[in-house]
Amino acid sequence: MLDESRIKLMTRMASYEDTEGRKSIPIAGYFRGDYVSLNVVKTAISATIAFVLVLAVYVYYNLENFIADIYKYDLESMGKRIFSVYLVYVAAFTVFSFFFYTWKYSKAKKSIQEYSLALKKLDSMYEEE
């Protein structure tokens, strides 16, 4: 027999899966540590690529001066300076992304709590039958 309350519940769940659940359900499928660390690593890689791009444009911008004065530069100290700037930049991004993805995971888990309750209720409806 068609159970109206069950149909209503399933309709609401399907609607959630189609809208907010599209983002929240995949996120909630991870463990918190896995999700945050995966995204922090991805962010670090993206930040590294962006840093290399900016550095490349900057070096190319100053290429003439750089080539002309290359023997005057202390390449070791310049390399250390660039590397320390890179470390600070990536560290800042990593810390920011850690907090951002932790917050995103908590938000997804909270959103999926209601969905989980609805799943349990649906399960109990089937068991009652």
Place this chain on the structure above:
Amino acid sequence: MTGLLEIREYLKDIYGKYDIYILPVLKLILAIITFAVIGANAGYMSRLSNPALILVLALLCSFLPVNVLVVLAALYSVANIYALSMECAVVVAAVFLIMFLVYFRFAPSDALVLVLTPICFLMHIPYAVPLCCGLSGTPVSAISCACGVVVYYIFDFIKVNETDIVALDSETTVTRLRFVVDGLLSNKGMLVMAAAFAITVIVVYVIRRLAVDHAWTIAIMAGFFASMIAVLAGDMSVGVTVSIGGVILGGLVSLALAFVLKFFVFSVDYTRTERLQFEDDEYYYYVKAVPKVTLSVPEKTVKKISQHSGEDRTVRENREPKEAKDYPVFNQARLDDSGYPGAARRRQAPARSSQAQSLVSGQRPAGVRRESTLPRDRRIVQQKPADGSINYGRSNSGATPARSAVSPQGQRPVASQGQRPASMGQRPTAHQGQRTTAPQGPRQGQPRSGGNGINYGRPPVRNTDDTRVIRKRPEE
């Protein structure tokens, strides 16, 4: 105002029903506009300006996520600029990559602002972007707006200095790159506009979140004035020449667009505000409830006088009513000449078939063909049996003696003829004390799940498009 509200509800209804078609069409239109604008302002490669290619790209964007449009627009513009100058293309590609890698990783939903901002600039309504972002987004959207400003000014710089860039072909690559990078970084108008957009977004967001009456209206006006002051003052301080009339006119049109967005998204009636206070075990609540302004779309009621036995038949919907024979029936019964599905079925149905069993259990019988297909919200509420009594069908009726309440002993009492269990409540019957459901015939006494096991269509969906044939009982 009521007319506008009706139009809004009508549009919402249309969108709710046909969004699966409307969204791709809107994305197609936006994609065509985007690629056409890029082609018109930075179309340096004639092969890419082919309308067929633009149409193909737009069709692709219409069925893919919105961020694909942003990426394709970026690639399309870089490819066009490459035909002008490789160094320009490198700089533009680097700018896009840095934006995508550093910012739009965290806010991918804001990527569309990158496309909309240059389009609004070209339409001379740039301030609509920060106003609408402040109304619908978060303060982080300020960064998206700033990125959109940078994209617009890159294209504007390349367009304005096209001749100079071409003239630098004889120079070295480094010289050309320096020219482009210097032109971008030293563009103070771009910095002023980016700052003005960011300030506008933050001002609008902060004010509209306040718990005051007319917060959204105040936010829009405050955002408008903030953007005007920031742009005019900023441009004057850095020495950029700007048309004050153009800025104000563009701001006014953007203001109107923001009010249109507010009308569709946030329309409340402050005169009916309620302030509540209550407490639970943990908190004391001070609640301010502001009701939304809604208006139901009026239903058309068409009253038709049926030729059959003089009954009134009121069809409450805005579609043409179908013939009774078009209603779906699950047990292959044919309709009699009267147009009612019940009588012929009662003549023809077997005593207890597998079909009847499956119908009783609620499952669709295997191999049963429908007479016809109709929308799911159609349902016969009432069938007319051959003996002239009224059967109220399945769900809404109580006239099903087999569905009686369980007695305190736990056994289902057998309902006698004409009696209805008290638990079913008082329902109107055509003939009091007379049997109203079980007709004479082979189905007598069989357990039912609905009026004579007929018409197991899905329950009607209660919306404005609901179609139900409601038949009045004949006068006793």
